[in-house]
Amino acid sequence: xxxxxxxxxxxxxxxxxxxxxxxxxxxxxxxxxxxxxxxxxxxxxxxxxxxxxxxxxxxxxxxxxxxxxxxxxxxxxxxxxxxxxxxxxxxxxxxxxxxxxxxxxxxxxxxxxxxxxxxxxxxxxxxxxxxxxxxxxxxxxxxxxxxxxxxxxxxxxxxxxxxxxxxxxxxxxxxxxxxxxxxxxxxxxxxxxxxxxxxxxxxxxxxxxxxxxxxxxxxxxxxxxxxxxxxxxxxxxxxxxxxxxxxxxxxxxxxxxxxxxxxxxxxxxxxxxxxxxxxxxxxxxxxxxxxxxxxxxxxxxxxxxxxxxxxxxxxxxxxxxxxxxxxxxxxxxxxxxxxxxxxxxxxxxxxxxxxxxxxxxxxxxxxxxxxxxxxxxxxxxxxxxxxxxxxxxxxxxxxxxxxxxxxxxxxxxxxxxxxxxxxxxxxxxxxxxxxxxxxxxxxxxxxxxxxxxxxxxxxxxxxxxxxxxxxxxxxxxxxxxxxxxxxxxxxxxxxxxxxxxxxxxxxxxxxxxxxxxxxxxxxxxxxxxxxxxxxxxxxxxxxxxxxxxxxxxxxxxxxxxxxxxxxxxxxxxxxxxxxxxxxxxxxxxxxxxxxxxxxxxxxxxxxxxxxxxxxxxxxxxxxxxxxxxxxxxxxxxxxxxxxxxxxxxxxxxxxxxxxxxxxxxxxxxxxxxxxxxxxxxxxxxxxxxxxxxxxxxxxxxxxxxxxxxxxxxxxxxxxxxxxxxxxxxxxxxxxxxxxxxxxxxxxxx
Amino acid sequence: xxxxxxxxxxxxxxxxxxxxxxxxxxxxxxxxxxxxxxxxxxxxxxxxxxxxxxxxxxxxxxxxxxxxxxxxxxxxxxxxxxxxxxxxxxxxxxxxxxxxxxxxxxxxxxxxxxxxxxxxxxxxxxxxxxxxxxxxxxxxxxxxxxxxxxxxxxxxx
Ligand code: FES
Ligand code: FES
Numbered sequence: 001x002x003x004x005x006x007x008x009x010x011x012x013x014x015x016x017x018x019x020x021x022x023x024x025x026x027x028x029x030x031x032x033x034x035x036x037x038x039x040x041x042x043x044x045x046x047x048x049x050x051x052x053x054x055x056x057x058x059x060x061x062x063x064x065x066x067x068x069x070x071x072x073x074x075x076x077x078x079x080x081x082x083x084x085x086x087x088x089x090x091x092x093x094x095x096x097x098x099x100x101x102x103x104x105x106x107x108x109x110x111x112x113x114x115x116x117x118x119x120x121x122x123x124x125x126x127x128x129x130x131x132x133x134x135x136x137x138x139x140x141x142x143x144x145x146x147x148x149x150x151x152x153x154x155x156x157x158x159x160x161x162x163x164x165x166x167x168x169x170x171x172x173x174x175x176x177x178x179x180x181x182x183x184x185x186x187x188x189x190x191x192x193x194x195x196x197x198x199x200x201x202x203x204x205x206x207x208x209x210x211x212x213x214x215x216x217x218x219x220x221x222x223x224x225x226x227x228x229x230x231x232x233x234x235x236x237x238x239x240x241x242x243x244x245x246x247x248x249x250x251x252x253x254x255x256x257x258x259x260x261x262x263x264x265x266x267x268x269x270x271x272x273x274x275x276x277x278x279x280x281x282x283x284x285x286x287x288x289x290x291x292x293x294x295x296x297x298x299x300x301x302x303x304x305x306x307x308x309x310x311x312x313x314x315x316x317x318x319x320x321x322x323x324x325x326x327x328x329x330x331x332x333x334x335x336x337x338x339x340x341x342x343x344x345x346x347x348x349x350x351x352x353x354x355x356x357x358x359x360x361x362x363x364x365x366x367x368x369x370x371x372x373x374x375x376x377x378x379x380x381x382x383x384x385x386x387x388x389x390x391x392x393x394x395x396x397x398x399x400x401x402x403x404x405x406x407x408x409x410x411x412x413x414x415x416x417x418x419x420x421x422x423x424x425x426x427x428x429x430x431x432x433x434x435x436x437x438x439x440x441x442x443x444x445x446x447x448x449x450x451x452x453x454x455x456x457x458x459x460x461x462x463x464x465x466x467x468x469x470x471x472x473x474x475x476x477x478x479x480x481x482x483x484x485x486x487x488x489x490x491x492x493x494x495x496x497x498x499x500x501x502x503x504x505x506x507x508x509x510x511x512x513x514x515x516x517x518x519x520x521x522x523x524x525x526x527x528x529x530x531x532x533x534x535x536x537x538x539x540x541x542x543x544x545x546x547x548x549x550x551x552x553x554x555x556x557x558x559x560x561x562x563x564x565x566x567x568x569x570x571x572x573x574x575x576x577x578x579x580x581x582x583x584x585x586x587x588x589x590x591x592x593x594x595x596x597x598x599x600x601x602x603x604x605x606x607x608x609x610x611x612x613x614x615x616x617x618x619x620x621x622x623x624x625x626x627x628x629x630x631x632x633x634x635x636x637x638x639x640x641x642x643x644x645x646x647x648x649x650x651x652x653x654x655x656x657x658x659x660x661x662x663x664x665x666x667x668x669x670x671x672x673x674x675x676x677x678x679x680x681x682x683x684x685x686x687x688x689x690x691x692x693x694x695x696x697x698x699x700x701x702x703x704x705x706x707x708x709x710x711x712x713x714x715x716x717x718x719x720x721x722x723x724x725x726x727x728x729x730x731x732x733x734x735x736x737x738x739x740x741x742x743x744x745x746x747x748x749x
Numbered sequence: 750x751x752x753x754x755x756x757x758x759x760x761x762x763x764x765x766x767x768x769x770x771x772x773x774x775x776x777x778x779x780x781x782x783x784x785x786x787x788x789x790x791x792x793x794x795x796x797x798x799x800x801x802x803x804x805x806x807x808x809x810x811x812x813x814x815x816x817x818x819x820x821x822x823x824x825x826x827x828x829x830x831x832x833x834x835x836x837x838x839x840x841x842x843x844x845x846x847x848x849x850x851x852x853x854x855x856x857x858x859x860x861x862x863x864x865x866x867x868x869x870x871x872x873x874x875x876x877x878x879x880x881x882x883x884x885x886x887x888x889x890x891x892x893x894x895x896x897x898x899x900x901x902x903x904x905x906x
Pocket of ligand 1: 797
């Protein structure tokens with residue numbers, strides 16, 4: 001599993017996170033050698049022991065990505081985590097399409113942790129061989145693979161029918177899960193043919209469908225496969241796993257990032273009814289009880305002495321002060337350089353400048369992090385909403401002292417992730433495994449993070465400071481200079497050696513104007529400060545801040561030039577036809593060419609941004625009354641290539657808009673003296689239904705391109721579109737997030 | 750003294766701390782896991798159940814205070830409004846991760862039981878206590894309206 005080209009140093013834990021277990025080089029080698037042993041396509045154990053003998057035809061057709069059972073169900077094996085983004089519908093749709101199955105017979109289940117079979121193909125070119133869901137890659141990297149899987153299975157089922165009926169395979173058709181031969185009138189279900197098909201060789205290079213023949217892919221009415229279970233309380237999440245004898249654990253973690261437990265007194269905790277164990281683990285002290293209530297009460301009674309000598313003790317006010325100084329000081333690392341930015345900016349006829357400040361943000365997944373572990377001397381089983389299965393497997397193995405292949409990962413539906421469940425050091429998985437180890441595997445253990453654990457637990461979207469100058473030359477050319485100050489997400493993790501090039505972390509610096517517009521002169525530089533607050537990818541990662549400052553500054557430059565914001569952008573998008581296409585569609589559907597009503601406090605704004613291979617443009621209409629911002633309407637256009645499941649695409653745009661708006665209006669984690677100030681939703685406020693725009697209209701740009709992601713790309717444009725609308729309505733620039741109109745007005749005055 | 754509860758019409762007895770929140774009693778001791786934990790402070794609505802028909806946050810309701818009252822969880826939601834919202838939820842593909850949805854459905858069913866024709870503003874105020882981090886809010890509004898129509902069509906039929 002994991003990374004082929006890993007170095008010893010990069011396997012070491014980041015200095016800033018609380019003592020995660022380390023993967024040794026030997027473990028990596030073991031994992032690496034495992035990587036070569038899987039099959040990428042083809043039958044797994046055809047006619048294996050449990051199946052009937054050669055003459056019989058009953059039995060399943062079992063392949064890595066699907067299983068056709070005699071009961072005529074087709075189960076698609078999902079290598080990706082379903083966390084709400086719809087992969088349990090999108091991936092099955094691809095298989096069902098090529099298989100010509102009926103949607104009603106489709107089921108879905110999670111794949112075991114295994115590479116290369118279930119590795120994420122999107123990361124393979126970067127040298128990462130891991131099973132993980134991230135970067136909005138699930139459908140994109142599975143597209144070809146699952147089309148081939150479905151088509152191959154179909155060919156085998158057809159061949160089985162041809163043999164049984166003594167007719168040529170080319171005369172056989174498949175529709176809605178029924179295999180037919182018109183000449184003889186014979187018919188069979190996929191399930192009836194599965195056993196016979198399983199005995200046939202796996203054909204290579206099976207032709208795929210012509211996209212114009214798609215019936216399931218692109219179907220606007222396709223029901224989500226998980227809608228029923230999730231509308232009846234039946235969907236099982238990790239927090240719902242109930243094993244015999246299972247105990248529940250909560251962990252007392254350090255009050256400041258980087259602190260460690262030096263000693264603890266468990267006497268009072270152990271006196272709490274229902275508490276069964278109190279154990280130290282590398283990341284804190286765990287209290288184990290017969291149920292959540294006793295574990296929680298036990299933790300309240302626990303006293304721990306912390307060694308805070310290595311802890312981060314700064315607050316966010318000091319940090320931002322340092323960031324501003326760094327942003328105004330000497331440039332550090334050049335991310336992108338085109339033309340002569342300094343000279344062009346010096347001679348610009350129109351110029352706008354801005355300093356942008358972005359807070360730390362918690363993911364606040366609705367299901368707080370939860371995992372279950374059952375440990376025996378030679379086996380470890382994990383149940384969780386795993387987003388990084390092979391990493392989690394390795395981390396659990398390291399924590400319990402077993403080999404990765406002795407660890408079974410059961411991936412359950414996750415109650416949201418937004419990036420939080422894919423940590424390079426598999427934080428909560430290694431915690432639960434450590435607790436199981438420390439309690440000797442006496443009982444299965446379920447670890448639950450409380451909401452307070454979640455909000456105060458770090459792994460935030462990094463605090464960021466941007467300083468930007470944008471100018472328009474006499475020649476009409478745009479020049480752009482951007483300084484970024486913000487922590488690296490990748491440096492210090494095992495991903496560094498493969499993803500960080502020339503010291504530049506793309507997850508801190510990507511998506512600038514220099515990449516997204518046709519600019520003749522641009523310079524983007526980055527200063528990564530050393531801070532002990534652990535950071536992580538947060539739904540759309542660098543684009544959460546990079547899109548914001550870019551789209552606000554370009555808009556302000558358009559205004560300074562006296563040009564229409566859409567027309568001005570289009571002039572800079574000649575070499576970015578997909579940006580232009582999405583922008584035009586959003587503008588058209590929003591009625592951009594009609595003058596916006598000149599009512600007090602009303603405004604309209606636009607933004608466009610590409611992330612994870614998809615381009616999204618959004619037009620936001622707002623009403624500002626006093627200092628309150630209400631978003632009335634959002635019109636969104638998305639170019640994500642072929643929309644495999646259009647209704648899921650629309651849902652993801654709605655979701656991204658809500659998630660991004662939540663951050664724009666409320667999202668803010670602050671620290672005082674190294675202590676996180678927010679603990680639960682009363683302090684870390686999130687978007688509620690009353691702040692969701694009444695109208696969210698999503699339009700999909702027609703495309704023949706292979707599919708690209710939709711889980712994240714809906715997020716980046718919304719905050720700048722709203723900020724641009726607020727500026728149109730009030731003249732006030734919003735450069736600090738979350739929006740504080742009163743403060744912005746005071747700053748202007 | 751055992752705690753005596755009536756959950757989804759069934760009498761149940763539990764040997765738990767009377768201060769234990771109803772949420773953990775029904776999840777950990779009755780294995781009714783459809784009701785979710787999200788915050789523990791009556792801030793998110795994930796734990797919403799009906800007590801005597803009222804939408805109630807079970808995470809801040811001591812189990813002892815629920816004794817003798819009719820407790821309904823998502824597993825037992827069987828009122829006409831309950832069925833109507835569930836059907837509408839499925840028809841409009843409302844759930845994403847789905848984790849908040851038991852609570853959303855319990856709140857929506859309680860809303861429709863008291864207000865058969867809620868406006869968007871009524872929905873926003875009745876549902877503002879239920880957080881959805883996947884922001885399925887637009888579809889929640891749509892599904893509540895659709896369920897209201899189904900119910901009134903059924904009532905007049
Ligand atoms: S868990 Fe009860 S309101 Fe959040
Ligand atoms: S559907 Fe995910 S939190 Fe509501």
